[in-house]
Amino acid sequence: MLMSFYMGLISLISLMMSFMMNFLSMTIYYEWNIYMLNSFSMEFIIFIDWMSLMFLSTVLIISSMILIYSMDYMKYDININRFMMMVVGFVLSMIMMILSPSLLSILLGWDGLGLISYCLVIYYQNYFSYYSGMITVLMNRIGDVMLLMSIGLMIYIGSFNLMNYYNYGKIIMFMIIIASFTKSAQIPFSSWLTAAMAAPTPVSSLVHSSTLVTAGIYLLIRFNNLIMESNFLQKFITIMSVMTMFVSGMSAMFQNDFKKIIALSTLSQLGLMMSSLSMGMIIMSYFHLLMHALFKSLMFMCAGQIIHKMMNFQDIRKFGSVVKFMPFVSICFFSSSMALMGFPFLSGYFSKDLILEFIMMMNYNFFLVLLYFLSMLFTIMYSIRLMMISFMKNYMFMSFSLFENLKFMNISMIILYFMSMFMGSILSWLFMYNLNLIVLMKETKMFLLLWLLLFMLLMKLFIDMELFVKKFINIKFFIYKMFNMDNFSIEVINILKFGNLYYKIIEKGWNELYSGQGVIYLYIYLMKYFMKFKYMNFLIFIILYTYMIVFILLF
Incomplete structure (x- = not known):
């Protein structure tokens, strides 16, 4: 509880400093030269500006809420102290990665994230957890090797600071992009994110929604100028991220595991952030990263409380009537789901709608724009499907096992609920004042809202049609397994x-x-x-x- 209070206090201070540094256009660059050998310099660098402080504030406030949440969720676990210390170590690794532009200290934080993530995924010591942890650690090791190779190339530059790049910038950036793809679970490294749902739900809320998977996005946001120098890198990121959006959204519509559906929605939003980043929308991608972290962590908390009271069952086909049994959790889940869909005037609307409007203003081909809007359609469809099947249909399983008052869970969810509802409008007023003018026709402007409302109405038709799709079992499993990407991960394990x-x-x-x-x-x-x-x-x-x-x- 004390650690959670300190994290919340530091988060508030970071938020205030971020506002101040943004208005004053101020940055702090601290460099400590450890030693010099010939022309090579080994230094430790801290770079503080409004972006790093804002992301630090978001990570710390979510981490503090997760620590409070875990006091109820993990209170019957005999290793709760070990769990709490791993979460704190994870946050410290994330802080090291956020505040430094030096590849060496980034690698230390990066490896810390990967190691503690592996320890948390295998926390429930069974075969499925070990299998999921092995997929997670092997996929992330590919990115770690790429970072090590880029560090080797940085010796030619004479510094590990990525701001001091010269002729080797494109090669180094390509390796960093591959590392970001593995950490942010872009195609072909997507399958580890759903496998990592074997971890406890507080870990999923913290690690696999707001910190670990966004580390790759944040790294590319910090060094976006290197991407903009290469047309090939821009196209490569755009193609892979749009494919990730499309495949994960389609797979989520046929998934039945509660946590995996939310994980696939995280994957879809990561593809949206990565693609908008490759198109030059740096501030908007960063803005959506912050908003997504808030409402997705709240969504995982709601899922955790439902699973906790369902005797740890996660199959949505056994859920039902959650609205009647858990009205407060239902309100939080519905609000976060509607923010995910981009419902007007919720936090997700201010970031997601802005990205889509800028894409409609850009000179991209019809196929790319079509994939974008189909991915948005899938987001609406699997969100409505999840709400209708889990919360509104008749109860399909045994009675609720736990009616205890989980006050710590509710406290953390209330704070994140208000943040995920109102932080979108607050931050858009504070940080989005210098955007270019958006010029769209009235029909085009209303198209997104009409698209949202239309497919909310058509969702019942899809649920009925899903029974028809079940007859074609091969097609269903092909989509369910993310176009056989899960089988690709199994082959990676078989290489061992x-x-x-x-x-x-x-x-x-x-x-x-x-x-x-x-x-x-x-x-x-x-x-x-x-x-x-x-x-x-x-x-x-x-x-x-x-x-x-x-x-x-x-x-």
């Missing part, structure tokens, strides 16, 4: 079997024969042979061996 094969054939086979023990055995054998034939045979052997070496070298 080659390690056992290598150990048996190479390490304990040829390698053992020709190095290590093999050399000792050969030496012993030769000594026995030479002792048998005495010195004459040894002399003949040396002469023949020398002659053979000379023959090989000459011819």
